[in-house]
Amino acid sequence: MFEVIIEGVEDCNCFKKRGKKFPQTFESSYGAKTKAQELIDSMNDTFCGVHHFSLKIEDNKFIILAKRVV
Numbered sequence: 805m806f807e808v809i810i811e812g813v814e815d816c817n818c819f820k821k822r823g824k825k826f827p828q829t830f831e832s833s834y835g836a837k838t839k840a841q842e843l844i845d846s847m848n849d850t851f852c853g854v855h856h857f858s859l860k861i862e863d864n865k866f867i868i869l870a871k872r873v874v
């Protein structure tokens with residue numbers, strides 16, 4: 805199993821409003837990575853402008869990291 809998890813969004817209200825549940829699990833590494841990258845791209849495009857999202861890979865975990873940029 806591969807997991808997509810998200811870190812650093814405790815103070816990100818726009819993320820909470822979106823109502824996404826994590827962790828999400830996937831059968832394949834490819835599926836998890838594709839989903840994580842999709843979420844990152846869409847969040848960077850449409851989100852609050854306060855956070856920047858990037859991908860960190862650890863073993864079978866694909867971690868979406870939110871960092872404050874302002």
Ligand SMILES: [Zn+2]
Nearest residue numbers: 816852854855
């Ligand atoms: Zn935010």
